[in-house]
Amino acid sequence: MPTESPAFKIRNASFPLFVLHVQTAQMETFTQQMRAHVAQAPEFFAGAPVALALDGDALPDFADLAAFMREIGLPLVGLVGGSPAQRDAARAAGLGLLPEKPARARAARAQPADGEQTTPAVEPAASPDQAEAAIGDDARTPAAQPVAEVGETPAAVGLGPRGALVIDKPVRAGQRIHAEGCDLVVLAIVNAGAELIADGDIHVYAPLRGRALAGARGNTAARIYAQAMEAELVAIAGYYLVFEQGVPQEARGKPAQVYLDGERVSLSPLRPLR
Amino acid sequence: MAKVIVVTSGKGGVGKTTTSASFSSGLALRGNRTVVIDFDVGLRNLDLIMGCERRVVFDIVNVIHGEAALSRALIKDKHCDNLFVLPASQTRDKEALTLDGVQRIIDELKESFDYIVCDSPAGIEHGAYSAMYFADEALVVTNPEVSSVRDSDRILGILAAKSRRAVEGREPVKEHLLVTRYNPTRVAAGEMLSVDDIQEILRIPLLGVIPESEAVLQASNAGTPAIHLEKSDVAEAYKDVVARFMGEDVPMRFVTAEKVGLFKRLFGGR
Ligand SMILES: Nc1ncnc2c1ncn2[C@@H]1O[C@H](COP(=O)(O)OP(=O)(O)OP(=O)(O)O)[C@@H](O)[C@H]1O
Ligand SMILES: [Mg+2]
Numbered sequence: 392m393p394t395e396s397p398a399f400k401i402r403n404a405s406f407p408l409f410v411l412h413v414q415t416a417q418m419e420t421f422t423q424q425m426r427a428h429v430a431q432a433p434e435f436f437a438g439a440p441v442a443l444a445l446d447g448d449a450l451p452d453f454a455d456l457a458a459f460m461r462e463i464g465l466p467l468v469g470l471v472g473g474s475p476a477q478r479d480a481a482r483a484a485g486l487g488l489l490p491e492k493p494a495r496a497r498a499a500r501a502q503p504a505d506g507e508q509t510t511p512a513v514e515p516a517a518s519p520d521q522a523e524a525a526i527g528d529d530a531r532t533p534a535a536q537p538v539a540e541v542g543e544t545p546a547a548v549g550l551g552p553r554g555a556l557v558i559d560k561p562v563r564a565g566q567r568i569h570a571e572g573c574d575l576v577v578l579a580i581v582n583a584g585a586e587l588i589a590d591g592d593i594h595v596y597a598p599l600r601g602r603a604l605a606g607a608r609g610n611t612a613a614r615i616y617a618q619a620m621e622a623e624l625v626a627i628a629g630y631y632l633v634f635e636q637g638v639p640q641e642a643r644g645k646p647a648q649v650y651l652d653g654e655r656v657s658l659s660p661l662r663p664l665r
Numbered sequence: 666m667a668k669v670i671v672v673t674s675g676k677g678g679v680g681k682t683t684t685s686a687s688f689s690s691g692l693a694l695r696g697n698r699t700v701v702i703d704f705d706v707g708l709r710n711l712d713l714i715m716g717c718e719r720r721v722v723f724d725i726v727n728v729i730h731g732e733a734a735l736s737r738a739l740i741k742d743k744h745c746d747n748l749f750v751l752p753a754s755q756t757r758d759k760e761a762l763t764l765d766g767v768q769r770i771i772d773e774l775k776e777s778f779d780y781i782v783c784d785s786p787a788g789i790e791h792g793a794y795s796a797m798y799f800a801d802e803a804l805v806v807t808n809p810e811v812s813s814v815r816d817s818d819r820i821l822g823i824l825a826a827k828s829r830r831a832v833e834g835r836e837p838v839k840e841h842l843l844v845t846r847y848n849p850t851r852v853a854a855g856e857m858l859s860v861d862d863i864q865e866i867l868r869i870p871l872l873g874v875i876p877e878s879e880a881v882l883q884a885s886n887a888g889t890p891a892i893h894l895e896k897s898d899v900a901e902a903y904k905d906v907v908a909r910f911m912g913e914d915v916p917m918r919f920v921t922a923e924k925v926g927l928f929k930r931l932f933g934g935r
Contacts, residue, residue, distance in 0.1 A: 560825065561821070561868055562822075563818045563819060563821050563822030563825075564815050564816075564818040564819045564822060565789075565818075565819040565822050565823070566822045566826070579868075580866075580868060582818050582866060583815065583818075584815060584818065584819070585822075
């Protein structure tokens with residue numbers, strides 16, 4: 392028999408992952424809130440793999456939970472930490488086992504005040520005491536291998552020296568660009584009805600009139616910069632700001648940036664620093 | 666080399682068919698062998714505007730299904746010697762336009778014509794897709810209103826992503842902006858977007874501006890493409906468009922409101 396070419400190859404890569412902290416034993420409460428939450432921003436979560444973290448020694452029906460998560464389009468890939476009993480049950484249900492703490496991020500990014508950051512990156516619209524389900528990175532997302540991918544658009548693309556996804560054609564209504572695991576730089580207009588998503592920062596050196604979602608995998612330090620801010624919606628790490636009445640006067644049509652200030656999305660005109 | 670030009674818009678009723686008829690006639694008047702194809706299967710009306718509806722025997726779907734030879738489905742235009750019309754079918758649905766079938770027709774037409782003009786149906790579904798897929802150039806027809814501009818933006822995105830040129834990674838489809846039903850007086854009154862506003866959003870080269878005119882309705886009722894109407898603004902504007910398309914440097918007209926002179930005002934003229 393002739394020698395066969397290798398049928399597979401395994402390589403080491405680390406990708407950002409949402410960690411789902413389940414904070415209730417009430418499956419119904421959980422599924423209901425999860426559904427509502429995902430419905431708010433379906434494209435934000437679309438197909439994102441999720442790891443599970445449990446409170447205390449709760450022992451949910453993992454198979455059931457996995458089926459539910461698949462159904463809402465957030466496949467469970469494994470359990471983070473957990474007691475021996477929890478890990479056994481998770482493995483029996485076909486889940487992977489992840490260590491308690493992810494590897495420290497390599498990227499040197501200004502993170503918000505460190506320490507035990509437990510704030511979830513995305514909050515459901517419930518009051519905090521009702522918020523029993525929340526999704527978020529735990530501010531220690533492992534740095535991703537920059538994987539650049541363009542959604543439904545063909546616009547000319549290239550990876551710059553720093554690994555940002557660079558788009559030099561207009562991004563038009565109905566188009567979506569997704570810079571996975573890296574920053575997104577757009578050199579042409581982004582029209583109303585277009586959508587930019589980046590796991591890192593977003594820079595638009597032209598009018599930004601569509602939607603822009605930075606830190607899409609939960610990086611709360613991500614920012615959006617636009618040369619002429621006219622966006623319909625901006626989001627950082629899942630926190631949204633909708634400009635129903637247009638961008639506020641002080642930043643409208645001007646160079647501006649968007650960043651997360653605690654849990655508040657802030658918009659400010661860009662002024663040269665002295 | 667034959668050129669395939671799609672006349673497209675996204676939004677319906679903006680003047681694609683009116684433009685397809687006049688533009689293809691204008692190309693033919695300049696001696697180019699031209700064919701215009703109606704892709705609006707189910708709603709065919711290019712034949713009405715060209716005034717050849719009574720001579721339709723076979724249509725594009727018959728040709729795709731092998732029920733008629735292409736040469737038998739082509740209808741010679743009554744105004745221009747060099748112009749032929751390939752009508753759409755009224756009884757089928759748009760799914761009948763398979764890419765394979767359309768490609769065979771276009772390849773065959775390329776052997777005997779200089780320009781192949783494709784009148785796209787509205788929307789961004791199958792019909793519009795098959796009309797644009799083989800295009801080398803696109804006339805993006807836009808009215809001076811926000812929803813029309815937004816739809817044109819979508820169509821431009823689809824052209825850049827899904828046309829054959831895009832799929833094969835060749836030089837992109839050449840885009841031309843054609844603003845139609847333009848009423849400078851209403852633009853000046855702030856009731857409609859200006860050409861500048863539209864270009865600011867779409868950012869593609871402007872091929873021409875066709876004024877809003879009642880002559881268009883008369884022309885279509887008479888089955889005569891508007892470009893043939895003597896001394897009308899629309900005819901002049903379409904002739905300019907064809908000239909620019911052929912590479913001539915023609916100044917833009919019909920963009921600014923005519924000042925109503927004292928004489929006209931006194932005597933109630935328009
Ligand atoms: N420049 C113009 N001035 C006035 N009326 C016009 C003008 N251009 C087109 N129209 C009118 O607008 C209507 C729609 O035109 P037309 O059929 O060419 O549009 P279309 O884009 O092909 O529509 P559809 O999307 O249904 O195919 C017709 O009644 C036509 O007479
Ligand atoms: Mg039409």
